[in-house]
Structures are given as structure tokens and as C-alpha cells.
Amino acid sequence: MAAGAVLIENVYVAPVAGPEIESGYIRIEGDRIAAVGPMTDLPGATDGATDGATDGATDGATDGAMGGAMGGATGGATDLTRIDGTGCLATPGLVNTHHHLYQWASQGLAQDATLFEWLVASYEVWAAMDAEVVRDAALAGLGHLALSGCTTSSDHHYLFPKGRGDLFAAGVEAARELGIRFHPARGSMDRGASRGGLPPDVVVERLDEILAATADAIDAHHDPSFSSKLRVAVAPCSPFSVSADLMTKAAELARDKGVRLHTHLAETLDEERLCLEQAGVRPVDYMEKLGWLGPDVWFAHTVHLSDSDIDRFAATGTGSAHCPSSNGRLGAGIARVSEMLRRGANVGLGVDGAASSELTTLSGEMRQALLFQRARYGPTALTARQALELATLGGARNLGRQDELGTLEPGKLADIALWRVDEPFASAVTDPVCALVFATRQPPLARLLAGGETLVEDGELRTVAHDAAGRAGARAHRRLLRLAEDRGVATTGRFRS
16 A cells, blocks of 8 residues: 555445445545445455455455555554545535636626626726735635535636736646646637727737747646646637637647637627627637637537537537526526537536626535526436536546546546535435535535545645635735726726625
């Protein structure tokens, strides 16, 4: 048994791939899952203190090796950490595939607005952000995600006002401090109001600046290794804020660098009308024309898709990040998730930016996804286990990490959430997956592991000071408003209904 091994025992295992195990174990060696099975099959469970270790040492190439080594370890070796999972549900760590972490600093803005109205009210406030705001907002936002069972998160940062520090690196720093697996997407906007775009010119960049900065971010931060905790994507913001030239050149850059592509798409009918007016085609047709469909692409939202759009996503391997709370908050509509799954298109979940989805948890988005689909299509539209798959394997596929993340299987990275489903009021629900997905209040998070490292224990952050992470978000909010006021931007009225 390798030093630092972990054994989770007596736990209900929902591996997402394969049958569930009512009373099982998960063995971790290093940052990988070494074995998963029922407690009755736990090697050496009855005789580990006697001859198991010897058996393993003398027959290391056979099944006896696993049994003997495990037997010796469970018999009292000091290099094994044992976690009692009694009363807990084990799932893969949740995967968040769309977020804007800087928006933690501007929650509550334009509370009753459509997407375009909300953006217009927000852009000039966001233009005041600096690296300190981004770092503190990211620490709070990622900490909040970890407390909801998330071990991997993307972040789509697309505003880079000049002279405000290295905003991209600020988010990376916060993720590294917390220990979460991070997929920052270097976003961009090059089409301001003077060129027919939605954002004011003050928040857009030049095409050459964008391509150079994006290439630099990839070179500085992207780690393609199996165990990577940091991968970079290329992510021009949206069809209404980005030129066709940028979309095309961004795709070329991403494919040259071997990284993934991400953008917003088909979020609202306003976007569809704008695409028709300016490009003469609907959003998915526009993306196809620009070379933006494929297995290395995932889109945020995809609320307004036709049958043909969904079929093209399925045929090309193009993914979607479903953000039900944000879509509901902004009145954008309900994505056709059930139909997308039925037709073979991949869907993951995203909480979206905290300013359009205030204090949203990734665990809660499983429930929202389930309820929204049932409200639209009926009670069989999405099951609890399908919702869990969206939040785990679906998200891993969006990020191109289905071989490493998203299921509890030997060889996968040890990203594991342990949910306490035996607390008194939840204990009447005998199906643990139902208790997790259907619950209005998230079951207590007993443990969250990323690569075998504990990020959360008994509902408290462990890699950073729990309360300090939360206070960092409030500090970012105060600083952003002060910086905006210093630039002559009135903020008070923008945060009221």
C-alpha cells in the first residue's frame, strides 16, 4: 500500500458508471481511485492482521497482492487513513462547467432585468475591477462551490480593463490556494457599441491584444497532464460582443495549442434576433459557419435550440453547460435538456456568474435541472440519477476529462464527495440519491476530496480559513463599488429592484 493511502468504508456508493453499492468501500492510492466494491469484497477485511501482508508481499503480481497489501494495511498499518462512511452517500466530485467568478463582487445587480438589460447595467461597474477584486471574489466563489460538493470548476473571465493587474492570474491564485481543480477560460470581447456590439467600448480589447494575451495565458498556466489541477480554455464571450474574425482566429489558436473552446450561445431570443439581423443566420448556424462545432467545444446555456441544432450537437460531440437558476433569474427560458440527452448530445451543469445566479450551489443546480425539465415535459423528463450524471460525468465530458473525472472507478482521479444522508430529518428518505438531488437543503457535506486531498470536512473548508474565504467575497464587493464610484459610476440604484 502506497504511503498516504485512504480507505473509505461502509458508504453507499453511487459511481455514476456501473451499479450502486449499498454498503461499499473506496480505496485511494496517491491521487487515484485504486478500488471500489462492496464491503463483503474488501480484501483482507477479516484476516489483514495475520497473513494478508505476507501473502501480498510474496505474490505481488496476482490478486493476492491486492488482498495481502490491503489486508496488511487494514490490519493496522500507519500509512492508511480510514474514513468511516456510515450514513453517507459517495458520489464523484461535482463538475461546474460555466461560471464568472468575478461577479461574486456584484451580486444583487439589476434584479428584475433581462439578460441584455442586466449586462448594460453591469458593464461599467465591472470595468472598475482589479486583480484584488478578482482574487477575493474567486476565493469566495470557489469556496462556496467546494462547500456544495464541487471539485472541478471552470471560470469564463472575459473583461480585462487596462491597468488593473493580471486578472487571469488572480483567479488561478485563488484556485491554487483552495486546492480545487480549475479550468479558467480566457475570455474576450472586441466588438463594442461603436461596432454594433452590446458592451461599451471601454470594456473591449483589440483583436491582436486578445490573441497575444490568450496565447500567453495558455503558455503560462495550461497543464495537460492526467492529474492536472489547471487547464486553460479559449473563450470569446458571445456572438453579440465578439467579431467573426475573433471567433475564427480564437478557434485556430485553441486548436493549435490543443486546448478547448467555450462561449455563450442561444441564451435568449434577443440574441437570436441579433444574430439574424447582423449575420443573417441563427446562433448555431453562425457557430457552424465559423468552425465552432466539435468535440473540443462546449457552449453555455443553449436554451433556444431547434431539433436540427440538437442533432448537430450530438453528431459533432459539441457540449452544453446547462445553468437553470441563471436562466430562470433572467427569464431566458428552459433549455431542452431532456431532448438533448434523448438525442445523444452531452450536457453538463453550470452555476453561471454569481451576479445572475446569486449564492447558487452546484448541488442545488441538480434539483433545479430536474424540476425545470419536469415542469416543461412531465415527471419522467429527468430522473435524480440523470441529474447527478449531468453534474459529474456530463461536466467532465464538457471539459474533455471523462477519462479522469466524473465517475467512481479504479484509475480515475480521487475526486469524491461524501454526503451525510442520515441526519435526522433526511433519514426518512431511504434512497440516498433522491435525498441528495430532490432536497431543497443540501445534505451536510461530510468530506470533499480532490485528488485524495481533503478540501472540506464536516461542512468546513480545510485548505483555507473558512470564514476568511467568505469575508473575501464581501471585501471584493465593497472594493468594486468603491472603484466604480471613483470612476464616476453611480452604483446604488443599480442594486435595487
